[in-house]
Every structure is written in C-alpha cells, then in structure tokens.
Amino acid sequence: xxxxxxxxxxxxxxxxxxxxxxxxxxxxxxxxxxxxxxxxxxxxxxxxxxxxxxxxxxxxxxxxxxxxxxxxxxxxxxxxxxxxxxxxxxxxxxxxxxxxxxxxxxxxxxxxxxxxxxxxxxxxxxxxxxxxxxxxxxxxxxxxxxxxxxxxxxxxxxxxxxxxxxxxxxxxxxxxxxxxxxxxxxxxxxxxxxxxxxxxxxxxxxxxxxxxxxxxxxxxxxxxxxxxxxxxxxxxxxxxxxxxxxxx
Numbered sequence: 542x543x544x545x546x547x548x549x550x551x552x553x554x555x556x557x558x559x560x561x562x563x564x565x566x567x568x569x570x571x572x573x574x575x576x577x578x579x580x581x582x583x584x585x586x587x588x589x590x591x592x593x594x595x596x597x598x599x600x601x602x603x604x605x606x607x608x609x610x611x612x613x614x615x616x617x618x619x620x621x622x623x624x625x626x627x628x629x630x631x632x633x634x635x636x637x638x639x640x641x642x643x644x645x646x647x648x649x650x651x652x653x654x655x656x657x658x659x660x661x662x663x664x665x666x667x668x669x670x671x672x673x674x675x676x677x678x679x680x681x682x683x684x685x686x687x688x689x690x691x692x693x694x695x696x697x698x699x700x701x702x703x704x705x706x707x708x709x710x711x712x713x714x715x716x717x718x719x720x721x722x723x724x725x726x727x728x729x730x731x732x733x734x735x736x737x738x739x740x741x742x743x744x745x746x747x748x749x750x751x752x753x754x755x756x757x758x759x760x761x762x763x764x765x766x767x768x769x770x771x772x773x774x775x776x777x778x779x780x781x782x783x784x785x786x787x788x789x
Contacts, residue, residue: 549604556597557734560726562590567723571760584719588626591722595619598729613650614729617690618722620646624697625718633707636700644701647694654687689721713768720761727753 566586573579598615602608624643631637653669660667661680673679696714700706706714732750739745 549601552597552600552604556594556601559590559594559597560730560734563587563594563726564723564730566590567719567726567757571720571723571757571764587719587723588622591622591726592619594726595622613654613686614725616646617650617686617693618725620650621693621718621722621725624693625715625722628711628715628718631705633711634703634705636705640697640700640705644694644697647690647697651687651690651694654683654690658684658687693718709768713765716764716768717761720757720764724754724757724761727757 563586566583570580570583570587573583595615595618598611598618602610602612602615620643623639627637627639627643631640657667657669657675659665661675661683667675671679675683700714728751731753735750736745
C-alpha cells in the first residue's frame with residue numbers, strides 16, 4: 542500500500558529537481574551565443590532535464606487527484622522539446638517519422654481544446670467537466686493554450702507537406718519551440734509551484750510571479766526578430782546547426 546505514495550514522492554522530487562536544472566540550463570542556453578560550445582552543452586542539459594521534468598509531470602497528473610490539466614501541459618512540453626531538438630538534428634529540407642508523428646500529437650492535443658474554446662466563446666455548455674469555473678484567468682489560459690497548440694500543429698503540417706524546411710525558418714522553429722518549453726516551465730515553477738512553498742501569510746504580487754515567464758517570452762521575440770529579419774543565422778557558429786552536424 543505504501544509503494545504508490547513512495548513512488549509518487551520520488552517522482553515529485555525528481556520533477557522539481559529536473560525542472561530546476563532545466564530552468565538554469567535553459568536561461569544559459571537562451572542567453573549565450575548560439576552555436577557556441579556553452580550553448581550546445583547548456584542546450585543538451587536543458588533538453589534532457591526538461592524531458593525528465595515533463596515525463597514526471599505527466600505521471601503526477603495521473604497519480605495525483607485534480608491534476609489532469611497538467612497532463613496536457615506536460616505532453617505539450619514533451620512535444621515541443623522533441624520537435625525543437627529534431628529540427629536542428631535533421632538535415633535541412635528533410636523529414637522522417639518523428640515529424641509525422643508530431644503532427645498527429647499536435648492535432649490530438651488541439652482538437653479537445655479547440656472544441657472547448659469554441660463552446661466557451663459561443664456561450665455553449667462545455668463538453669468537458671471541470672472542478673474549477675471556466676472563467677477569468679482560466680478561460681484566458683484555455684484560449685492561449687488552444688492558440689499555441691494550433692500554431693504548432695499548423696507549423697508541423699507545413700513542414701510535413703513541404704518535406705522539410707531550411708534556412709532562417711528552420712532556426713526560428715527550433716528557437717520558438719525551445720523557448721516556449723522554457724516559458725511553460727517558468728510559469729509552472731513561479732506561478733504554480735512557488736506560491737505553494739511560501740510560508741503561510743506570505744504573498745507575492747501576481748505580476749512578480751509572471752515576470753520570469755514574460756522575460757522568456759521577451760527573449761523569444763528578440764531571437765525570432767533577429768533570425769527572421771537579419772543574416773545572423775548565417776554566422777559561422779551556426780554552421781553545424783544549419784547542416785545538422787554533431788559537434789566534434
């Protein structure tokens with residue numbers, strides 16, 4: 542009878558530990574020169590730790606009561622990391638089974654939220670039961686998640702139909718998916734996890750809790766503008782990333 546709680550506790554600790562490593566390594570990866578040795582090492586640590594964190598989140602969402610919404614967020618994070626990683630590992634303008642499978646995952650995630658968002662927007666009774674009212678910030682979160690998953694699915698469909706992408710679009714796809722994964726982790730840590738760890742009676746202004754997530758999104762916008770509207774992605778340091786070649 543104690544095996545399940547013990548396993549859940551272990552996974553919870555592993556989730557927090559991996560998430561902490563992911564946040565630190567992600568901040569380093571997004572801040573340093575892209576394609577350099579530090580970026581590659583930090584990026585590898587970020588991907589591995591975030592995959593562990595997201596997988597643990599999926600387990601906890603099923604094992605702990607009232608956490609099913611986190612199953613979608615954890616799965617979406619896994620999806621973002623895998624597609625971001627394979628984007629720069631795969632040679633330009635080529636695809637494989639992972640890209641096709643990722644499209645199916647994105648569509649499977651998008652469909653129920655698209656239905657729910659449409660029902661909420663039209664004032665119809667939702668098809669999905671929820672323990673919390675689907676109003677205010679919760680409704681905004683549902684709309685935002687639906688939009689992000691829909692954009693990801695559209696991007697996957699374009700990649701699959703085109704047989705792959707190259708150039709600035711390829712680097713931009715890698716960056717926005719990695720940064721969005723980091724933003725989701727920051728949001729989970731600071732707006733969901735941190736308030737639970739604070740002593741009773743200690744309150745942090747909501748804006749401060751959202752600052753880390755907003756900072757990551759600001760960095761994402763900066764890098765996307767730099768990639769899409771300059772020749773920065775042609776820098777020698779990015780040659781291996783563009784060609785899908787492993788570092789020596």
